[in-house]
Amino acid sequence: MNLTIRPYSKTSFGLTLGTTVFYISIMVVVPLLGLFFQTASIGWAGLLDVFREDRIQKALVLSFTVGGISAIINMFLGFLFAWVLVRYEFPGRKLIDTLVDLPFTLPTAVAGIALASIYSQNGWIGKLFAPFDIKIAYTPAGIIIALVFIGFPFVVRTVQPVLEDLPKELEESAYCLGATSFQTFRKIIFPELWPSLLAGTGMAFARSIGEYGSVVFISGNLPGKTEILPLLIVTKLEQYEYGKATGIAVVMLVLSFAIMFLINYFQSRFTRKFS
Amino acid sequence: MDNNTKKSGKSRIGKIGQGISFLTVFASLSFSGIFGQTLLNVSFDPTRELYEDVNKQFIEIWKKKTKATLEIQQSHGGSGKQARAVIDGLEADVVTLALAYDIDSIAEKSKLIDENWEKQFPNHSTPYYSTIVFLVRKGNPKGIKDWDDLVKPGTGLITPNPKTSGGARWNYLAAWGYAKNKYKTEEKATEFIKAIFKNTSVLDTGARGSTTTFVQRGIGDVLITWENEAELALSESRKENGGVANYQIVYPSESIKAETPVAIVSKVTAKKGTNEIAKAYLEFLYTKEGQETVAKHFFRPIDAGILKANASKFPAVKVFDIREIEGSWKNAHKKHFSDGGIFDSIYEPAPGK
Numbered sequence: 001m002n003l004t005i006r007p008y009s010k011t012s013f014g015l016t017l018g019t020t021v022f023y024i025s026i027m028v029v030v031p032l033l034g035l036f037f038q039t040a041s042i043g044w045a046g047l048l049d050v051f052r053e054d055r056i057q058k059a060l061v062l063s064f065t066v067g068g069i070s071a072i073i074n075m076f077l078g079f080l081f082a083w084v085l086v087r088y089e090f091p092g093r094k095l096i097d098t099l100v101d102l103p104f105t106l107p108t109a110v111a112g113i114a115l116a117s118i119y120s121q122n123g124w125i126g127k128l129f130a131p132f133d134i135k136i137a138y139t140p141a142g143i144i145i146a147l148v149f150i151g152f153p154f155v156v157r158t159v160q161p162v163l164e165d166l167p168k169e170l171e172e173s174a175y176c177l178g179a180t181s182f183q184t185f186r187k188i189i190f191p192e193l194w195p196s197l198l199a200g201t202g203m204a205f206a207r208s209i210g211e212y213g214s215v216v217f218i219s220g221n222l223p224g225k226t227e228i229l230p231l232l233i234v235t236k237l238e239q240y241e242y243g244k245a246t247g248i249a250v251v252m253l254v255l256s257f258a259i260m261f262l263i264n265y266f267q268s269r270f271t272r273k274f275s
Numbered sequence: 276m277d278n279n280t281k282k283s284g285k286s287r288i289g290k291i292g293q294g295i296s297f298l299t300v301f302a303s304l305s306f307s308g309i310f311g312q313t314l315l316n317v318s319f320d321p322t323r324e325l326y327e328d329v330n331k332q333f334i335e336i337w338k339k340k341t342k343a344t345l346e347i348q349q350s351h352g353g354s355g356k357q358a359r360a361v362i363d364g365l366e367a368d369v370v371t372l373a374l375a376y377d378i379d380s381i382a383e384k385s386k387l388i389d390e391n392w393e394k395q396f397p398n399h400s401t402p403y404y405s406t407i408v409f410l411v412r413k414g415n416p417k418g419i420k421d422w423d424d425l426v427k428p429g430t431g432l433i434t435p436n437p438k439t440s441g442g443a444r445w446n447y448l449a450a451w452g453y454a455k456n457k458y459k460t461e462e463k464a465t466e467f468i469k470a471i472f473k474n475t476s477v478l479d480t481g482a483r484g485s486t487t488t489f490v491q492r493g494i495g496d497v498l499i500t501w502e503n504e505a506e507l508a509l510s511e512s513r514k515e516n517g518g519v520a521n522y523q524i525v526y527p528s529e530s531i532k533a534e535t536p537v538a539i540v541s542k543v544t545a546k547k548g549t550n551e552i553a554k555a556y557l558e559f560l561y562t563k564e565g566q567e568t569v570a571k572h573f574f575r576p577i578d579a580g581i582l583k584a585n586a587s588k589f590p591a592v593k594v595f596d597i598r599e600i601e602g603s604w605k606n607a608h609k610k611h612f613s614d615g616g617i618f619d620s621i622y623e624p625a626p627g628k
Contacts, residue, residue, distance in 0.1 A: 047456070053614070054623060055619070055622065058588070113487070116488075116492065117491060117492060119496060120488075120492035120493070121493060121494065122492060122493040137492070138476060138477050138494070176337055203442075216479075216480050216484075217479075217484070220476060220477040220478065221436055221477070221478040221479065221480065222476070222477075222478055222622075223478075223619075223621075223622035224622050229482070231439075234439055234480070235360065235436075235438040237355075237356075238353075238355040238356075238438060238439050239438070239612065239613060239614070240359070240380055241614070242385065244614075
């Protein structure tokens with residue numbers, strides 16, 4: 001067989017593209033369209049009405065605030081983790097590297113139950129705070145902890161490979177030209193990592209907005225106080241209000257998409273500025 | 276080159292087509308009942324153990340009667356979630372849910388169940404019921420005796436969220452019915468409900484979640500819950516502590532008759548030809564044997580004799596049913612739990628704030 005006649009990029013392009021388009025239609029486009037169709041049943045006025053509800057407004061603010069805070073915490077923590085894991089050799093490094101992935105594989109409800117039991121008043125950590133009258137579980141602080149937990153691997157896993165691939169020569173030349181270590185970090189290393197850090201943070205944020213399983217166990221679900229948007233979706237479903245439920249979902253989707261888009265926009269501007 | 280591309284194009288469609296047809300054949304095979312006669316009972320969470328027992332007994336009875344081997348599948352989850360699954364196409368032969376409202380919703384939205392399903396079986400199609408009780412910590416340190424003790428400031432209550440949990444709706448309506456009977460006016464009853472939820476610091480999404488919050492996390496002084504769920508928590512605690520429970524049950528002076536109805540999903544049974552079995556299955560729950568099993572799992576049997584025989588398990592409680600306090604589940608739901616209902620108003624900020 002003469003392989004050169006059929007360049008590999010052509011041989012299976014049709015099949016792979018076909019499969020890709022077929023798959024993405026069935027798995028992504030069709031369900032999302034269903035979401036919009038279901039929402040259409042309540043109409044624009046209905047959709048607006050949904051967001052006039054005090055509880056939904058509060059949940060919207062809460063979800064995006066705690067999601068944002070946890071994403072920022074994850075940005076710093078994740079960066080630190082990636083840095084340590086790539087730059088230093090120490091015993092147990094492989095183990096920690098593996099542990100980072102656990103939040104990905106663990107069912108989120110299990111995470112939620114575990115976190116709630118640790119941070120509630122009689123839990124290991126909650127107990128330490130209880131004498132000072134500080135409550136963690138069943139407050140927004142508890143939600144943030146759950147969100148940090150589930151969003152954490154996103155940042156580590158996006159920054160880590162970029163950091164690993166960073167050519168040593170860049171830094172060495174910087175030092176040779178007389179840069180301090182801080183200058184090297186700020187002007188040489190950070191600009192290379194920034195886009196991936198932003199991407200990881202964006203993903204952690206998006207995940208946080210939609211997270212349900214782990215949060216409902218630790219949040220306490222008090223309307224107006226610790227009630228998150230995904231819980232309200234479930235609430236509407238329990239009342240057979242499909243239109244309203246998907247209405248909330250659509251708005252979440254649009255908002256999250258807008259935020260991700262903005263992040264991507266800044267990311268590309270940033271990259272251009274430095275290259 | 277051109278030829279090649281065309282060829283690969285053709286084979287692509289062919290392959291995808293093949294894949295699809297294979298999938299269709301596979302799907303139709305696995306759903307076409309080639310596994311013999313099966314019955315699917317879609318139920319709610321706390322009945323899991325009950326139906327494991329019931330199914331075993333019924334399969335034997337059915338075998339004796341018809342020589343046929345029957346397989347009964349059970350599906351458990353939140354009552355509302357289960358109802359939605361049936362509406363969306365889960366082919367249940369019978370539903371045994373926590374609220375009449377959920378069965379009403381299936382009947383109304385999918386027409387799979389007859390509108391007058393409540394007349395299919397005796398006692399509004401309710402072969403067993405439960406009631407709402409309080410679980411308190413050992414020795415009852417807060418001295419909880421009745422509903423009035425729950426609204427005292429400083430009493431921590433645990434109940435699930437009525438918006439997401441069927442059991443929580445019973446809790447809510449039990450408190451409402453008590454207040455309405457005692458204070459006579461709806462304004463006072465609403466005040467009472469508000470005071471109750473003011474004392475609630477955690478609203479889990481389901482009854483089991485609330486039990487965990489109260490038992491494992493040690494939050495709150497009183498858990499408002501199903502009688503059978505409270506009994507389960509007691510027996511778990513006894514198992515862990517060598518026969519002594521860390522909790523005790525307090526029976527309020529008055530509570531609600533938490534009716535957990537059953538119904539045949541007639542459109543499905545007609546299609547599957549299981550109508551007769553489904554009917555016999557649900558009728559079994561009303562027999563002496565079925566009622567004994569029900570009592571064994573801490574649901575209150577409707578058979579007065581068997582209820583009396585188990586009096587040590589089921590202390591007498593004055594119960595009112597939902598028809599007495601709100602007319603029907605539909606009314607109750609609309610008034611209390613729908614958007615803008617009384618429950619929503621509890622968490623609305625007071626005007627001027």
